[in-house]
Amino acid sequence: MSFLSVAYVVLFYFAAAVFIFGLTYRITKYARTPAPLKIPTMPAPTTRTGVAMRLGREVVFFESLFKSTKWTWLFGWIFHFSLLLAFFRHLRYALTPDSFLWPLISLEVVQTFGKYAGYGMLIGLTGLLARRIFVDRVRYISSPSDYLHLILLLAIAGSGLLMTFVSHTDIVQLKAFVLGLFYFDPQPVPNSWFLLTHLTLVALLLIIFPISKLLHAPGLFFSPTRNQVDNSRDKRHVVPWAARLDSTHSD
Amino acid sequence: MEGTKPFFAKPDHQKSLGFPGELIENWHDTAIGKMGDLLGKYRSFQVYLDSCVKCGACTDKCHYYLGTKDPKNMPVGRQDLLRSVYRRYFTFAGKYFPKLVGARDLTREVLDDWYSYFHQCSQCRRCSVFCPYGIDTAEISMAAREILDSVGIGQKYCNEIIGKCYTIGNNLGLPEPALRDTLEDLEEEIFEERGVRVRLPLDEEGADVLLITPSADFFAEPHVDGLMGYAMVFHEAGIKWTLSSYASEAANFSMFIGSYENMKKQAERIRKAALDLGVKRIMHGECGHAWRVAYSFWNTLAGVGHGADPNDKYAQELQQRLDPNFPVPQHICEFTWDLIQRNQLNLDKSANDDKVLTFHDSCNVARASRMGDTPGGQFEIPRKIIQAVCNNYVDMPRDTIKESTFCCGGGGGLLTDDLMEVRVKGAQPRMEALNRVVEDHGVTNMAAICAICKSQFAKVLPYYKMPMDMIVSVHQLVRDALVLTGQTNGEAEADPDEAQAEES
Ligand code: HEM
Ligand code: SF4
Ligand code: SF4
Numbered sequence: 001m002s003f004l005s006v007a008y009v010v011l012f013y014f015a016a017a018v019f020i021f022g023l024t025y026r027i028t029k030y031a032r033t034p035a036p037l038k039i040p041t042m043p044a045p046t047t048r049t050g051v052a053m054r055l056g057r058e059v060v061f062f063e064s065l066f067k068s069t070k071w072t073w074l075f076g077w078i079f080h081f082s083l084l085l086a087f088f089r090h091l092r093y094a095l096t097p098d099s100f101l102w103p104l105i106s107l108e109v110v111q112t113f114g115k116y117a118g119y120g121m122l123i124g125l126t127g128l129l130a131r132r133i134f135v136d137r138v139r140y141i142s143s144p145s146d147y148l149h150l151i152l153l154l155a156i157a158g159s160g161l162l163m164t165f166v167s168h169t170d171i172v173q174l175k176a177f178v179l180g181l182f183y184f185d186p187q188p189v190p191n192s193w194f195l196l197t198h199l200t201l202v203a204l205l206l207i208i209f210p211i212s213k214l215l216h217a218p219g220l221f222f223s224p225t226r227n228q229v230d231n232s233r234d235k236r237h238v239v240p241w242a243a244r245l246d247s248t249h250s251d
Numbered sequence: 252m253e254g255t256k257p258f259f260a261k262p263d264h265q266k267s268l269g270f271p272g273e274l275i276e277n278w279h280d281t282a283i284g285k286m287g288d289l290l291g292k293y294r295s296f297q298v299y300l301d302s303c304v305k306c307g308a309c310t311d312k313c314h315y316y317l318g319t320k321d322p323k324n325m326p327v328g329r330q331d332l333l334r335s336v337y338r339r340y341f342t343f344a345g346k347y348f349p350k351l352v353g354a355r356d357l358t359r360e361v362l363d364d365w366y367s368y369f370h371q372c373s374q375c376r377r378c379s380v381f382c383p384y385g386i387d388t389a390e391i392s393m394a395a396r397e398i399l400d401s402v403g404i405g406q407k408y409c410n411e412i413i414g415k416c417y418t419i420g421n422n423l424g425l426p427e428p429a430l431r432d433t434l435e436d437l438e439e440e441i442f443e444e445r446g447v448r449v450r451l452p453l454d455e456e457g458a459d460v461l462l463i464t465p466s467a468d469f470f471a472e473p474h475v476d477g478l479m480g481y482a483m484v485f486h487e488a489g490i491k492w493t494l495s496s497y498a499s500e501a502a503n504f505s506m507f508i509g510s511y512e513n514m515k516k517q518a519e520r521i522r523k524a525a526l527d528l529g530v531k532r533i534m535h536g537e538c539g540h541a542w543r544v545a546y547s548f549w550n551t552l553a554g555v556g557h558g559a560d561p562n563d564k565y566a567q568e569l570q571q572r573l574d575p576n577f578p579v580p581q582h583i584c585e586f587t588w589d590l591i592q593r594n595q596l597n598l599d600k601s602a603n604d605d606k607v608l609t610f611h612d613s614c615n616v617a618r619a620s621r622m623g624d625t626p627g628g629q630f631e632i633p634r635k636i637i638q639a640v641c642n643n644y645v646d647m648p649r650d651t652i653k654e655s656t657f658c659c660g661g662g663g664g665l666l667t668d669d670l671m672e673v674r675v676k677g678a679q680p681r682m683e684a685l686n687r688v689v690e691d692h693g694v695t696n697m698a699a700i701c702a703i704c705k706s707q708f709a710k711v712l713p714y715y716k717m718p719m720d721m722i723v724s725v726h727q728l729v730r731d732a733l734v735l736t737g738q739t740n741g742e743a744e745a746d747p748d749e750a751q752a753e754e755s
Binding site: 037211225 | 290297303352
């Protein structure tokens with residue numbers, strides 16, 4: 001195998017390790033950190049089911065963002081939804097026809113819409129970038145990394161689109177490469193500049209995920225203002241460090 | 252606003268709360284250490300510092316930003332004052348690429364900025380409604396104030412008041428004899444007006460209900476009119492109730508400074524009073540942040556509530572004595588509304604015909620508590636009460652009420668003269684909304700159910716060319732419409748049938 005292929009195999013294993021271990025570490029940290037007080041933003045659901053629905057609406061519709069600013073909501077939602085579609089479309093490179101997901105991802109809709117999802121990402125990301133540059137308030141709160149996140153994702157979507165619509169890559173060899181990674185049986189990577197750029201950027205995205213604001217994705221599920229049930233009068237809520245203060249006072 | 256900051260607490264006041272008297276020498280390391288400690292204790296703090304994507308949705312949602320136009324008063328701008336330091340000391344990116352992610356060292360300037368801007372946040376939670384992840388700047392402000400206290404720079408107003416609560420029992424420093432006199436005067440006043448002996452009992456063992464109310468209710472206007480209203484409602488309901496001189500304060504300012512230990516210590520005064528007086532129910536007067544602590548935290552802090560684990564000896568000690576048929580704590584509005592629904596109060600709405608009312612949702616009642624059994628009861632119940640006692644009611648614009656309500660500008664420990672300019676500017680969004688309904692619908696009065704809101708509005712209304720007595724207590728309206736059984740010389744001579752007909 002060429003040096004290039006070895007380098008990409010190493011890069012992807014490294015990126016995957018950082019992504020998986022980093023994210024597991026962060027999520028474990030969030031899960032282990034106690035929430036000593038009941039702080040749901042009211043009005044809040046009074047049942048667990050209600051909370052699941054509240055979180056569901058936040059994830060699927062970005063409900064709170066919709067209440068705040070329609071433009072950010074529109075561009076943000078287009079970007080995320082397109083990203084999700086693109087993700088599904090990409091599964092065909094990583095799955096074999098005997099996978100239980102195969103019928104789903106080979107659906108006409110997923111493949112066709114997935115193909116155009118790249119444009120959706122471009123539109124959404126461009127809108128978000130424009131907002132960041134032109135709205136004073138948003139520019140004020142932006143640091144270089146905030147622009148770079150958008151630029152990185154734009155470059156990923158852009159290089160992907162170029163392969164889909166301009167310069168096709170050897171899909172068969174790509175699939176062999178990806179499956180090779182999964183089965184720990186490294187295969188050569190197709191030698192195409194667009195593809196190599198695309199892959200490098202995706203690896204970079206995986207690496208920065210657990211150490212950047214992309215933690216908003218798991219963060220939402222751990223946000224006490226969104227995931228707590230409003231039942232403080234009916235059920236005493238105490239975490240271990242707070243419970244220890246009880247006894248020192250009463251006994 | 253740049254450079255605006257409240258007075259520092261004096262060494263004595265700092266020490267009585269367990270904080271260093273003045274800025275300690277190794278403040279830098281202590282502050283970072285404290286931050287690490289809080290990151291491990293509060294999931295909100297940890298998750299919110301990581302999750303912000305700088306989407307900007309919250310930037311125009313804070314009344315202090317809207318009033319001052321200072322970008323550091325944008326909720327995310329405020330958070331970033333602290334997040335930048337968090338990133339520098341606690342994250343990979345901030346340690347190795349500080350410029351890239353806007354991380355910075357904790358310097359004296361940064362510390363001063365914290366003191367200034369975390370005291371320009373009323374912890375009203377409006378930002379958390381609009382943030383896609385529910386990031387609540389109040390949580391960050393509380394943590395920041397706790398860090399500041401831990402290095403010796405506390406805020407005079409809050410810390411002095413908490414101290415008074417410990418030594419005397421209430422924020423005002425009103426001792427038991429003075430409180431007793433005040434209550435007797437109020438009984439006299441009601442008797443002169445209505446010819447009925449309505450009691451305002453203090454420290455009466457064996458009462459069914461313990462009422463915890465903000466101490467401002469004992470003397471300030473229009474608060475005290477509300478207190479008379481509660482007493483008259485209890486009287487009509489025929490309930491034995493009492494106030495406590497030991498727990499003569501509903502407000503728990505320790506929440507403002509983010510100190511769990513002090514907040515617990517304050518809440519335990521209510522627990523002790525309830526145990527000592529042997530009451531079966533605990534009720535709460537009109538107060539905003541206080542009702543948040545009562546509704547959301549009392550059960551956690553002091554077992555004042557229901558549903559503790561059977562093995563939880565600490566909480567069970569009190570909970571076993573409380574009547575399971577009533578919520579604990581119960582808001583006075585929940586109580587009054589229940590009586591109104593059951594036609595137990597003889598109300599003459601025309602007594603308030605000289606007014607056109609609107610209602611200011613107090614930020615912490617709206618976004619940090621509930622009333623009644625269904626979400627949003629905290630919006631409906633006070634409005635229904637007002638509409639049951641007044642004929643003329645209109646709401647302010649929808650984006651300024653209910654969960655989107657604007658803070659009065661004086662919450663969260665800002666109700667002090669040394670922050671007057673911030674308070675006036677922070678009140679602007681509410682004042683503009685009020686002005687709209689004054690002009691469009693001839694609104695004459697705004698009702699509120701929070702001691703801070705009432706004091707703040709009484710002070711800032713004149714700055715916006717509106718009379719200070721525009722602000723009224725909800726239970727003041729109830730008082731004025733309530734016809735007492737056996738009332739002799741009240742002006743309100745209502746036909747009970749008519750009053751009932753209007754109800755249904
Ligand atoms: C549970 C899954 C997720 C949810 C609920 C979610 C939600 C959101 C929301 C509400 C925003 C703010 C609005 C906006 O600017 O678009 C946002 C921003 C952002 N999201 Fe996500 N997201 C998720 C997953 C992801 C993933 C997997 C990525 C990238 C790989 C991502 C990348 C971004 C970026 C870069 C921004 C900032 C956009 C800007 O700079 O304006 N998100 N996300
Ligand atoms: S909690 Fe209220 S005062 Fe504080 S930043 Fe948020 S909106 Fe502003
Ligand atoms: S709305 Fe939330 S995520 Fe967006 S900038 Fe404000 S705090 Fe950050």
